[in-house]
Amino acid sequence: MSSQTKFKKDKEIIAEYEAQIKEIRTQLVEQFKCLEQQSESRLQLLQDLQEFFRRKAEIELEYSRSLEKLAERFSSKIRSSREHQFKKDQYLLSPVNCWYLVLHQTRRESRDHATLNDIFMNNVIVRLSQISEDVIRLFKKSKEIGLQMHEELLKVTNELYTVMKTYHMYHAESISAESKLKEAEKQEEKQFNKAGELSMNLLRHAEDRPQRRSSVKKIEKMKEKRQAKYSENKLKCTKARNDYLLNLAATNAAISKYYIHDVSDLIDCCDLGFHASLARTFRTYLSAEYNLETSRHEGLDVIENAVDNLDSRSDKHTVMDMCNQVFCPPLKFEFQPHMGDEVCQVSAQQPVQTELLMRYHQLQSRLATLKIENEEVRKTLDATMQTLQDMLTVEDFDVSDAFQHSRSTESVKSAASETYMSKINIAKRRANQQETEMFYFTKFKEYVNGSNLITKLQAKHDLLKQTLGEGERAECGTTRIRGKLYRL
Amino acid sequence: MSSQTKFKKDKEIIAEYEAQIKEIRTQLVEQFKCLEQQSESRLQLLQDLQEFFRRKAEIELEYSRSLEKLAERFSSKIRSSREHQFKKDQYLLSPVNCWYLVLHQTRRESRDHATLNDIFMNNVIVRLSQISEDVIRLFKKSKEIGLQMHEELLKVTNELYTVMKTYHMYHAESISAESKLKEAEKQEEKQFNKAGELSMNLLRHAEDRPQRRSSVKKIEKMKEKRQAKYSENKLKCTKARNDYLLNLAATNAAISKYYIHDVSDLIDCCDLGFHASLARTFRTYLSAEYNLETSRHEGLDVIENAVDNLDSRSDKHTVMDMCNQVFCPPLKFEFQPHMGDEVCQVSAQQPVQTELLMRYHQLQSRLATLKIENEEVRKTLDATMQTLQDMLTVEDFDVSDAFQHSRSTESVKSAASETYMSKINIAKRRANQQETEMFYFTKFKEYVNGSNLITKLQAKHDLLKQTLGEGERAECGTTRIRGKLYRL
Numbered sequence: 001m002s003s004q005t006k007f008k009k010d011k012e013i014i015a016e017y018e019a020q021i022k023e024i025r026t027q028l029v030e031q032f033k034c035l036e037q038q039s040e041s042r043l044q045l046l047q048d049l050q051e052f053f054r055r056k057a058e059i060e061l062e063y064s065r066s067l068e069k070l071a072e073r074f075s076s077k078i079r080s081s082r083e084h085q086f087k088k089d090q091y092l093l094s095p096v097n098c099w100y101l102v103l104h105q106t107r108r109e110s111r112d113h114a115t116l117n118d119i120f121m122n123n124v125i126v127r128l129s130q131i132s133e134d135v136i137r138l139f140k141k142s143k144e145i146g147l148q149m150h151e152e153l154l155k156v157t158n159e160l161y162t163v164m165k166t167y168h169m170y171h172a173e174s175i176s177a178e179s180k181l182k183e184a185e186k187q188e189e190k191q192f193n194k195a196g197e198l199s200m201n202l203l204r205h206a207e208d209r210p211q212r213r214s215s216v217k218k219i220e221k222m223k224e225k226r227q228a229k230y231s232e233n234k235l236k237c238t239k240a241r242n243d244y245l246l247n248l249a250a251t252n253a254a255i256s257k258y259y260i261h262d263v264s265d266l267i268d269c270c271d272l273g274f275h276a277s278l279a280r281t282f283r284t285y286l287s288a289e290y291n292l293e294t295s296r297h298e299g300l301d302v303i304e305n306a307v308d309n310l311d312s313r314s315d316k317h318t319v320m321d322m323c324n325q326v327f328c329p330p331l332k333f334e335f336q337p338h339m340g341d342e343v344c345q346v347s348a349q350q351p352v353q354t355e356l357l358m359r360y361h362q363l364q365s366r367l368a369t370l371k372i373e374n375e376e377v378r379k380t381l382d383a384t385m386q387t388l389q390d391m392l393t394v395e396d397f398d399v400s401d402a403f404q405h406s407r408s409t410e411s412v413k414s415a416a417s418e419t420y421m422s423k424i425n426i427a428k429r430r431a432n433q434q435e436t437e438m439f440y441f442t443k444f445k446e447y448v449n450g451s452n453l454i455t456k457l458q459a460k461h462d463l464l465k466q467t468l469g470e471g472e473r474a475e476c477g478t479t480r481i482r483g484k485l486y487r488l
Numbered sequence: 489m490s491s492q493t494k495f496k497k498d499k500e501i502i503a504e505y506e507a508q509i510k511e512i513r514t515q516l517v518e519q520f521k522c523l524e525q526q527s528e529s530r531l532q533l534l535q536d537l538q539e540f541f542r543r544k545a546e547i548e549l550e551y552s553r554s555l556e557k558l559a560e561r562f563s564s565k566i567r568s569s570r571e572h573q574f575k576k577d578q579y580l581l582s583p584v585n586c587w588y589l590v591l592h593q594t595r596r597e598s599r600d601h602a603t604l605n606d607i608f609m610n611n612v613i614v615r616l617s618q619i620s621e622d623v624i625r626l627f628k629k630s631k632e633i634g635l636q637m638h639e640e641l642l643k644v645t646n647e648l649y650t651v652m653k654t655y656h657m658y659h660a661e662s663i664s665a666e667s668k669l670k671e672a673e674k675q676e677e678k679q680f681n682k683a684g685e686l687s688m689n690l691l692r693h694a695e696d697r698p699q700r701r702s703s704v705k706k707i708e709k710m711k712e713k714r715q716a717k718y719s720e721n722k723l724k725c726t727k728a729r730n731d732y733l734l735n736l737a738a739t740n741a742a743i744s745k746y747y748i749h750d751v752s753d754l755i756d757c758c759d760l761g762f763h764a765s766l767a768r769t770f771r772t773y774l775s776a777e778y779n780l781e782t783s784r785h786e787g788l789d790v791i792e793n794a795v796d797n798l799d800s801r802s803d804k805h806t807v808m809d810m811c812n813q814v815f816c817p818p819l820k821f822e823f824q825p826h827m828g829d830e831v832c833q834v835s836a837q838q839p840v841q842t843e844l845l846m847r848y849h850q851l852q853s854r855l856a857t858l859k860i861e862n863e864e865v866r867k868t869l870d871a872t873m874q875t876l877q878d879m880l881t882v883e884d885f886d887v888s889d890a891f892q893h894s895r896s897t898e899s900v901k902s903a904a905s906e907t908y909m910s911k912i913n914i915a916k917r918r919a920n921q922q923e924t925e926m927f928y929f930t931k932f933k934e935y936v937n938g939s940n941l942i943t944k945l946q947a948k949h950d951l952l953k954q955t956l957g958e959g960e961r962a963e964c965g966t967t968r969i970r971g972k973l974y975r976l
Binding site: 007008010013016017020023024027030031034038042045048049051052055056059062063066067070073074077094095096098099102103106112115118119123126130137138141145148149152156157160164167168171172175235238239241242244245246247248249250251252253254255256257259260262263264265267268269271272273274275276277278279280281282283284285286287288289290291292293294295296297300303304307310311312315316319320323326327328329330331332333334335336338339340341343344345346347351352356388389391392393394395396397398399400402403426430434437440441444445448449451452455456457458459460462463464 | 495496498501504505508511512515518519522526530533536537539540543544547550551554555558561562565582583584586587590591594600603606607611614618625626629633636637640644645648652655656659660663723726727729730732733734735736737738739740741742743744745747748750751752753755756757759760761762763764765766767768769770771772773774775776777778779780781782783784785788791792795798799800803804807808811814815816817818819820821823824826827828829831832833834835839840844876877879880881882883884885886887888890891914918922925928929932933936937939940943944945946947948950951952
């Protein structure tokens with residue numbers, strides 16, 4: 001049907017096949033290179049991680065030691081001074097308590113960062129080096145299996161080559177047998193045509209017939225022989241073609257299986273446990289960091305609690321208790337009777353009674369005025385104290401802004417210097433605070449003077465009131481003996 | 489009533505008064521000392537805190553720089569290698585992603601600790617030095633007010649001394665006038681007794697009478713004079729005593745007020761804002777530390793998320809996509825017809841049909857046996873993989889125990905070396921793991937070999953089935969033209 005020029009020559013077919021095989025071999029080699037490169041990348045990553053954690057561990061240890069040294073420097077100072085001053089914990093003042101807790105937290109941080117070092121060195125790095133071993137071992141084993149897979153593939157394609165060649169051979173033989181048969185058929189036809197002519201010229205050359213009959217027989221015999229040969233070759237060719245076709249299907253199926261499943265399985269063998277082990281390593285690192293954080297948080301909470309309990313009232317009482325002989329009120333001044341004077345009360349009998357009564361009323365009205373005046377001072381004082389308190393308790397301590405991670409790292413640097421703690425703001429606030437404070441002290445002095453005067457006048461007033469009250473009672477009661485006698 | 493020996497002498501009273509005053513003066517001086525000492529303790533505390541935070545800031549900066557250097561060392565390495573290998577983010581493998589995030593976290597920690605340094609230096613320390621200024625200024629002002637209070641107290645006690653002395657003087661005069669009056673009364677009595685005798689001897693000495701009468705008159709006059717003097721002195725004494733008693737009450741009230749209220753107010757003046765400002769300083773420190781922690785936590789969460797997303801499947805696909813020309817299946821081997829052979833199908837006509845049919849049945853039963861055998865291998869393989877997976881995903885990464893703060897700091901050191909990560913445990917686990925792994929690989933090879941064979945036989949089987957099926961159909965259908973013609 002198709003002309004001979006369109007047929008691929010044997011050489012072409014072989015060349016094509018070999019090119020295809022070469023391409024597959026190249027891919028297989030490249031696949032190993034890819035797996036090897038992947039393993040090398042992993043080993044490099046693991047090595048980088050080990051180096052990283054080794055150096056990080058060193059940094060944690062340096063940090064831990066610095067913190068330890070820092071805490072110890074102040075703790076030893078406290079120990080030596082404390083033996084002198086604060087032997088008893090009951091006298092621990094709240095700011096000192098905060099300070100001790102800050103030092104305690106520093107020691108805690110020191111220990112935690114030392115633990116971090118320990119975990120990095122003795123756990124994380126050990127894991128990483130084990131994973132490296134695993135990667136090497138698994139790559140080796142996977143390559144072994146891969147090589148076997150490749151051998152198998154090449155074996156299959158070699159077989160294909162062989163059966164293809166066999167098919168080609170038998171087909172060539174089949175063609176050759178066919179052409180020989182055709183040639184015999186042609187000769188037979190020729191003979192047949194001659195026989196036609198012969199029958200027409202039968203009368204002319206009757207003497208030729210015996211020779212011709214033997215020739216026809218010979219040709220027929222040859223044709224039969226060639227027919228048998230052709231059939232035999234055709235069967236061989238059919239069997240070879242069938243074999244070739246079956247092997248072709250098997251080869252394609254094997255190659256397809258390799259590319260679709262086996263390569264993937266091979267990569268899985270290389271990967272075996274890599275991600276899981278790496279995850280566990282990272283989780284160990286995370287566990288350490290999270291635990292450090294939790295510990296840190298607990299410590300900070302203790303400090304925060306102590307800061308919440310900073311209490312000037314309680315500290316004042318502690319100080320006054322500590323030095324109670326200095327702050328306990330002295331004995332009252334007692335009336336000192338002169339030379340056995342038996343009168344030890346204000347005497348309100350006539351003739352001094354009128355004068356005392358007048359003095360009492362004067363005191364009463366003076367006190368009323370003074371109290372109103374001093375109450376005004378007190379109100380101003382309270383308002384000023386409130387203003388001061390507002391200034392002193394302003395919630396200016398939130399530094400979250402400084403920890404916002406914006407794109408540029410530059411913005412971090414100026415975090416604390418731009419806002420509330422800028423020099424201008426500080427100066428303004430402090431000037432304002434000190435002005436208020438000054439006013440408070442002025443008012444406080446005024447108030448103390450006023451209340452001192454009130455206290456003294458009130459004491460006199462109260463004594464007079466009592467005396468005069470008793471005098472009045474005495475007057476309207478029964479007759480009494482002389483003033484100097486009616487009390488011890 | 490009481491004998492003269494029991495009276496306190498003037499000197500005694502004065503001495504007692506002076507002792508009492510001296511005691512109060514001593515107390516007042518001691519109170520100032522106490523306040524001063526309190527202020528000095530505070531200044532010392534503030535200085536310690538400043539030193540502490542200055543040194544801590546330095547430690548934070550060192551730590552920050554070490555972390556920065558560490559991150560930069562690996563980041564620059566990545567930048568240079570990345571330009572060659574991983575230009576596109578779509579090819580970022582999940583372990584590499586974790587590694588980048590660990591580096592990112594390191595930079596974040598570096599920045600946060602630098603921020604801590606900044607906040608300690610430019611905020612906490614500034615606050616502390618301001619509080620020191622405040623303590624000094626407030627102590628000065630409070631001492632000023634305290635001195636005024638003390639002066640007032642001494643003024644009051646001086647007044648008391650004066651009025652007491654006045655009372656003593658008038659009382660002494662009153663006693664003297666009384667004794668003089670008593671003497672006059674005695675003389676009068678004597679005169680009266682003489683007058684009694686006189687009346688008995690009246691007849692004997694009648695000539696004496698005029699002289700005696702003038703003497704009696706004289707005595708009476710003197711007695712009256714002394715009576716008036718005594719009354720005058722007694723009034724003066726009463727007034728002086730009243731004054732003394734009123735001043736005594738005022739003095740005691742003033743002293744009491746000072747000890748009960750004023751000293752406390754004075755301490756409050758010294759304390760003014762100290763606790764509040766210190767609390768704000770500590771809260772700034774706490775805010776910085778808490779924020780550092782929050783930032784750290786956020787970063788760790790990002791890493792944890794990346795660790796959760798460690799995915800060998802997706803990485804495998806990424807790698808295969810990256811090198812897709814290496815992993816894409818090659819073209820199928822095509823049937824290569826020889827020299828225009830037009831038969832390109834398995835030929836199942838007689839005489840090969842019987843043989844093919846036999847071969848087909850052989851394949852069928854062989855495949856059934858192989859599949860059963862290989863399924864058994866697959867089950868063992870799966871079970872082994874499950875065992876391996878269990879080993880590989882064991883949750884051995886919790887290191888919380890290392891951060892338990894027991895009493896002794898010694899116990900921290902061995903945290904990671906005692907338990908799961910001890911050398912014996914590691915060795916045991918690894919031996920176990922590798923043994924299982926070895927078994928897995930053996931079974932895997934067995935399975936691959938089996939399935940390779942199955943694939944090839946199955947391909948042949950399927951082709952035969954198709955051919956024979958068609959052959960059967962052809963046989964029981966209409967008469968067909970020669971095999972080599974009935975397909976293109």
